[in-house]
Each structure stands twice: as structure tokens, then as C-alpha cells.
Amino acid sequence: METTNTPFETQVIAIGNQKGGVGKTTNTVHLARALAERGRKVLVWDLDMNSGATKHFGIPTDAFMGTFEVLVGDEEPLNVVVTNKEEGVSLPDNLHLITSRRKLEAIDETLAAKDKFLARSDVLLGPIAALRGRYDYIFLDTAPNATAPTVASYKAADWFVLSAIPDPFAIDGLRDALLDIQAVQRRGNPRLRILGVVLAAVDERTRLARTLADYVTGAFRTGGAGREGEAGAAEGSVRFKTIINRSTVIPTSQKEGRTLFETDPQHKVTEQYRQLAAEVEARIAAARDGVTSSAPAFSSQLPADAVTPELNEVVNG
Ligand SMILES: Nc1ncnc2c1ncn2[C@@H]1O[C@H](COP(=O)(O)OP(=O)(O)O)[C@@H](O)[C@H]1O
């Protein structure tokens, strides 16, 4: 694999879509795992009370302190990072995890009771600052609702990766996520940029899959000069060129609490995640090398006619 040197500053990547079941956790876990295979030092931070990422790595959700304790200010993030040094934990050497558990459901009430002047959206700023410099990548896997951890992740991240699957609800979720990102860019986190949109669980034979791909390519067109044809980009679009196919190996590995890199290292979908990781690194390198300024890397604007007639038909039956 490649170098183990830290190639650049820590990149904090939030993965989102306002809907659940659209591949956020699967993409987070496998992208992180693929980057670890490339020799990068990676932290996955599970910010969802459903603990999808924690479970996918085979870690019991009540075994460790984690997100809840950090967000209420009882623990420093470094004290709750889980590594393969813990008994019974099998993570790759350079992949660490902050776990979540059901208790996180109560986070908003707990924060409000603790300090009514505390801004929910700021609760990750201190912890992320404390973790910068220790990892190449920090992935924030969020819940599909606007609870404190989700809102805070938008404010603390450098990049946003959108997840979508061929499902009309996923497309609605993309629109909502995009509006939220634009709001956060205006108020609070002007650094936040969209890194790309991942299309996952795609069965290329279906019409809906093709419609989704066309929609995302069109709606997330790159704006700035010099962005077209950028390494790895679907031409003129923020959509990642690599598409993740639908396959039963994913739910199977998930149930086993392992990633595809452990269960099916040579599978086509595993290879797709390797390619996606390469695209992610190419885009970040391009941004760092000054292809882009402090302006958003992609001026993603949803035009009023973003929903194509064909998509409308799919959505409305
Ligand atoms: N490429 C894929 N092929 C088949 N099933 C998938 C794929 N990606 C995700 N899934 C399944 O879809 C469901 C939702 O995925 P998940 O990543 O948990 O979504 P989210 O985090 O957005 O709620 C899971 O059951 C997962 O196994």
C-alpha cells in the first residue's frame, strides 16, 4: 500500500443526507476502511444513536464510552477513541472509532438541561479541534435528523459527502441536505465544501438508477472555471465517477460486523470503494494544490427545474 506519512492536514468529512437508509453508514465505513488500506490514519466518529457504524465494525454498542460522553463534556475525545488494542476489538491498525449508543437519544435534552446558553451546533468544535493533527481523515457519520450531533457535524466539518441510492426519498433528502449545507455555509461554517455525491446500491439495469445518476449529474453541476474534467469527477459534476453497485455482500458483511475488506476483499464492490477512496484523495489534493480558493469547491445550486420530468414521474408514480 501507499505511504503512511500524513500527506496533509486532517480532513474532516461529514457524510449526510436527510433521509435514513440511503447508504451513509455503509459509505462511511467502507470509504474509511479503503483509506486505511491506502495507509492513511482514519477516525470514524459514529454520531448516530442507531450506532450503525459501531455495529458494522463489530463493536458492542454499550462496551465503551463515546459520543454521548464527549458531547456532554464529560470526556475528552482521545479518551474514548476505540482501537484494536482493546480486547475483543478487531479494527485495522490505522482505523479508530468513537462509538455511539442508544443513550445518545437524550443528547438534546441533556445539553439543554446542562447549559441553556450552549449552542447545540457548537458541541463538536472543541472535540474536533482536539483531534486535528492526529488523523489524515475524520469521518462524521450522522443520523438522518437534525439533532445536536447532526447539526454540529455540519459546523465542524471541512467537507460534505452526500449519499444517495436509487430511491425517490433519497433524492428528496439530497435536496434538503443541499439547502442545509448552503445555510451552514452562509452562517457559521464558510469553510464547508461539498466533496461529492456518492451513488450507492445501484443496479444499473433499472431505469430509476439511470434517472438518479442523470439527476445528480445535472443538479450538482460544478460551477467554477477549471473544475471541469477534474481528476475523478463525473464530467462537470460533483458526482463521484465511481458508482457503488447493489450487492448482497453488503448486508451480509454488516450482519457479521465486518467490512467487505475483511469478508470479500476481491469483490467488485470492494474494488469500487477502493476507487472511490482514490477519487476522494484526488479531489482533496486538487483543492489543496490551489485549484480552488476559499470559495466553495463546487458551486452546487439546485436549479428550480432540478427535478426532471422523468424523475417527477418516478417520484409521483
Ligand atoms: N451497495 C449496497 N448494496 C446492497 N445493500 C446496501 C448497499 N449499501 C447499503 N445497503 C443497505 O442499505 C441499508 C441502509 O444502508 P445504511 O448505510 O445503513 O444507510 P444510512 O446510514 O443512510 O441509514 C442497509 O441495510 C445496507 O445494508
Ligand SMILES: [Mg+2]
Ligand atoms: Mg446510518
